[in-house]
Amino acid sequence: MTTAQDTLTILHLGLGSFHRAHQAVYLHQLHALGDTRWVLAGGNLRPDMQETIDALVAQNGAYTLETVTAQGERRYTWIDAIRTVVPWTADLSGLVALACAPTTRIISFTVTEAGYYLNSQHQLDWDSAPDLKADLQAVREGRAGSTLYGALTTLLRARMASGAGDVTLLNCDNLRHNGERSRHGLLQFVRALGDDALAQWIETHTTSPNAMVDRITPRPTPEVAARVLAATGRQDRAALMGESFIQWVIEDRFINGRPDWARVGVELVDSVAPYEEAKIRLLNATHSCIAWAGTLVGYTYIHEGTHDPAIRQLAFNYVTDDAIPVLQPSPIDLAAYRDVVLDRFSNPAIADTNQRVAMDGFSKIPGFIAPTVRERLARGESIASVAVLPALFLAYLHRWHAGQIPYTYQDQAMDPAVAHAICASADPVAAFAADPVLWGELAGDARLVQALRTATEQVDRFVAGHSSQHSSKHSTSTPPSHP
Missing domain, CATH: 1.10.1040.10 (N-(1-d-carboxylethyl)-l-norvaline Dehydrogenase; domain 2)
Known part of the structure; x- marks a missing residue:
């Protein structure tokens, strides 16, 4: 039996449909096998998806996932792997607190491909990304970032200062070489700030495994909620649906532990x-x-x-x-x-x-x-x-x-x-x-x-x-x- 003191946390940035139909499902399946040592916590970097976040808060992070086979067979699962939902605040204080906890061992993120601002040479494209420039200035002035890089800088600065230890940065987006590229972008951002101490800390105390994720997850519609209600009797404002197919391949380079994902079908490989x-x-x-x-x-x-x-x-x-x-x-x-x-x-x-x-x-x-x-x-x-x-x-x-x-x-x-x-x-x-x-x-x-x-x-x-x-x-x- 896992006690509260034993529980380890994956902090996920971006509680959109894909994360809740993919990464959260794998951890839910691990919990169903009796392995409850790891749990999810998460929130968004911007004040979006407010209705969904409010619903998740009201439901203690749980929601219904409808999966559909190619033959049209539907199945309904109550997913409760997300144990902490962090409402958005401009200073990201809730996420910062979790990032500073020694029990948080993985920070994962889903922001879509365009949110990495990288050109074909894997360099940050400052000229076509005014929000990235604005984020750099915000972090310079001591405010929290709202892009992935600005937010990670805010979280990792706080973690470094708190002495909370090593943490894996796990990219869950469809970006080629996603771990390497997001790490490269993050280090460019940090160095543009002139924060050499943080850059050195990131290089020493974090890893960024590449990963491949796959599951078709449409935007939730009112029809999904209606089918969930008819099938389960549950009014679920955070319900969503996805295809039955699911795949996750990760390079096994975690610096401070990970769930035993292989038990539930995650492919842990040398090269993705x-x-x-x-x-x-x-x-x-x-x-x-x-x-x-x-x-x-x-x-x-x-x-x-x-x-x-x-x-x-x-x-x-x-x-x-x-x-x-x-x-x-x-x-x-x-x-x-x-x-x-x-x-x-x-x-x-x-x-x-x-x-x-x-x-x-x-x-x-x-x-x-x-x-x-x-x-x-x-x-x-x-x-x-x-x-x-x-x-x-x-x-x-x-x-x-x-x-x-x-x-x-x-x-x-x-x-x-x-x-x-x-x-x-x-x-x-x-x-x-x-x-x-x-x-x-x-x-x-x-x-x-x-x-x-x-x-x-x-x-x-x-x-x-x-x-x-x-x-x-x-x-x-x-x-x-x-x-």
Whole structure:
């Protein structure tokens, strides 16, 4: 029996849907096996998700997770691994107190890819991140940070001063080499402050294992809460849903202990690289492809696009022609992985929206798509199939520029003025291909420009074909009132 004095804590920054459907679930499963030594505590770095946070506080951190199989089977689980929910305050005092506790051995975080502000050379992109500059000034003035780096600086300064000991920094986002890159960004931020003592302490007293995370977790909707109520009788304002598939691969480099996650299916490995690359290129990039293409032809949900033969073929061709060849050799059966991914995306019960998946294109192209372009070109090979993905995003960007996206597009890494200028330029393809945020050292490469021109023509034909199909399906003797 674990006593309160024995309990160790993982402090998680970012209590969004993904964390609660993924990392918290693994710890919940470990508790179900009788291993209750580790618990979760967490809060947000900004005053967002207030209704969900209030619900979690009222429910002592617990909530209902609905999982859905590809066959539409639903299951409901009461997850109670989060034992402390920290309401947001500007000084992050609740999180600081937990960070200073010697029993806190891991600080983990989920902030989305764009929240790391890293360019293709893994350097902090100060010029396009005014909130990062503002955070640096805030921390200089003794206030708490609100970006990941500013907040971690605030927490780790306090931990160092309190003598609370070593702590692992565990990244739970879809960022390639996520542990290494977030650590590099953090140390750049700390050194920009001139705090050499903290930088040295981080290098000596923390580790940052790379990890790969995977579970499709749509934004919760009122329908989820209604199904939870019908199935369990529980009014749960923090209920959420996810697919039944779940995966977590972590490099086993923890400096001050960790839960026995292997008991509940977490893969603890020496190197996460092949798993990470397969997931980012075969799943994340494909997901974006389907979301952008689906939006262009009027679909709302990912499964609608995946069931569309033309969209499915674009995604299949990208993976088969260009992505799989540059990932070989791999310990993973990549063709089988491709097919599992497409089957997962086909699940209508998930009802994952194009709006959620299409966001953050200015970080997803450099993170998910440009590496395949770069490696294919380095090998002297065609980029015809992979070029379709950024061409889809450029077409999507044109719709956004014209105010024709049927939902609010969110993109933390995008400078709206730059994006509008690309779309308004005399040669949008060349302007798009020249953008350094998207392409890094590839920006302006003639081979990239030519491939994007060809792919843009292909995308135009794809959209026109769907428009004509739509018109023929809805044609009547009376013309419609609008085109």
